[in-house]
Amino acid sequence: xxxxxxxxxxxxxxxxxxxxLALVADRHSADAEVRDTARLLARWSRRHxxxxxxxxxxxxxxxxxxxxxxxxxxxxxxxxxxxxVLSDVTDLLVLARAARSAWTAVFQAAMELHDxxxxxxxxxxxxxxxxxxxxxxxRLRWTAPQALTVPPSRLHALRASIPKAPTPPAxxxxxxxxxxxxxxxxxxxxxxLLIGRPWLAPSLGPTAYLVAATPAxxxxxxxxxxxxxxxxxxxxxxxVALLGAWSAPSVLGDRTLAPExxxxxxxxxxxxxxxxLTLRLDHPPAAATTLLVALGALPGLADAANVVGGAAAxxxxxxxxxxxxxxxxxxxxxxxxxxxAGAPAVTQAAGPDLRRAA
Numbered sequence: 001x002x003x004x005x006x007x008x009x010x011x012x013x014x015x016x017x018x019x020x021l022a023l024v025a026d027r028h029s030a031d032a033e034v035r036d037t038a039r040l041l042a043r044w045s046r047r048h049x050x051x052x053x054x055x056x057x058x059x060x061x062x063x064x065x066x067x068x069x070x071x072x073x074x075x076x077x078x079x080x081x082x083x084x085v086l087s088d089v090t091d092l093l094v095l096a097r098a099a100r101s102a103w104t105a106v107f108q109a110a111m112e113l114h115d116x117x118x119x120x121x122x123x124x125x126x127x128x129x130x131x132x133x134x135x136x137x138x139r140l141r142w143t144a145p146q147a148l149t150v151p152p153s154r155l156h157a158l159r160a161s162i163p164k165a166p167t168p169p170a171x172x173x174x175x176x177x178x179x180x181x182x183x184x185x186x187x188x189x190x191x192x193l194l195i196g197r198p199w200l201a202p203s204l205g206p207t208a209y210l211v212a213a214t215p216a217x218x219x220x221x222x223x224x225x226x227x228x229x230x231x232x233x234x235x236x237x238x239x240v241a242l243l244g245a246w247s248a249p250s251v252l253g254d255r256t257l258a259p260e261x262x263x264x265x266x267x268x269x270x271x272x273x274x275x276x277l278t279l280r281l282d283h284p285p286a287a288a289t290t291l292l293v294a295l296g297a298l299p300g301l302a303d304a305a306n307v308v309g310g311a312a313a314x315x316x317x318x319x320x321x322x323x324x325x326x327x328x329x330x331x332x333x334x335x336x337x338x339x340x341a342g343a344p345a346v347t348q349a350a351g352p353d354l355r356r357a358a
Contacts, residue, residue: 018045199310228283236293250296
């Protein structure tokens with residue numbers, strides 16, 4: 001039975017929608033209507049995710065990466081002024097419709113299983129998501145004319161877009177990413193100095209970039225970071241052993257590329273990709289680590305231990321940075337649920353009837 005897969009997708013979709021709504025509320029906190037309604041709708045989505053808990057305990061939940069990848073593709077770039085609001089509302093609609101599709105699929109499974117409780121949970125959550133979509137579409141129609149036809153005043157747009165509270169989710173990418181990347185590098189460097197070990201390896205630079213620039217992507221998670229680099233190390237040493245390249249010149253040290261080093265690099269990169277993707281631990285910087293091993297820059301197990309230690313340090317610091325950037329910490333307390341101002345009632349135009357949805 002594949003129901004656990006979609007229970008996991010529905011749960012992740014609602015969590016991502018809640019965090020994204022909170023992010024938009026912080027990013028556009030100068031717009032009271034967007035701020036207050038987005039925070040309210042975020043509380044709705046958190047309740048939807050919490051409502052799935054008993055059914056996840058009963059049926060289980062898969063860890064599908066699709067909702068994570070969808071979220072990672074959204075909310076990038078400069079989101080300033082009316083055009084920024086329009087872009088964020090458009091991205092919220094993508095997440096809301098993904099959540100709606102998940103609820104529709106789970107509802108149909110609940111009908112087939114004659115699970116009345118799950119069916120009612122899906123119906124209520126689906127109607128709420130319909131209202132979220134309806135409000136977002138209304139906001140899009142209201143914002144688009146001004147955003148797309150009125151010549152922008154950049155100074156006015158910047159002033160209007162300055163959040164009342166400069167929280168990590170509200171900071172623009174061009175400010176957050178450099179600061180976060182530097183902080184992650186500093187964290188590893190300080191730990192390395194403290195314990196007297198060279199943990200600050202070259203391949204951790206791409207990891208810092210990935211975590212700072214795309215914190216929502218599953219490749220930037222702690223497990224992917226540590227295990228991805230570990231896979232790269234193991235595969236790199238295996239490729240060197242297979243080609244008998246232990247005594248071959250090092251590319252960085254001897255400034256020459258021996259044929260066995262080249263073929264070891266080819267095999268190591270291919271197997272690193274295969275291993276990471278098969279185990280769902282994709283982490284692109286792992287390819288840099290395996291190249292360093294194959295080309296002779298990391299010749300021994302002590303060097304490998306230093307890379308793993310550095311990966312663990314940057315992974316731990318990155319986990320905290322991700323939670324801050326995505327608005328997952330600190331979590332605001334839930335408030336009493338009420339209808340958002342201006343949100344239309346659920347109608348056939350606002351969203352499909354869940355009981356008849358395909």
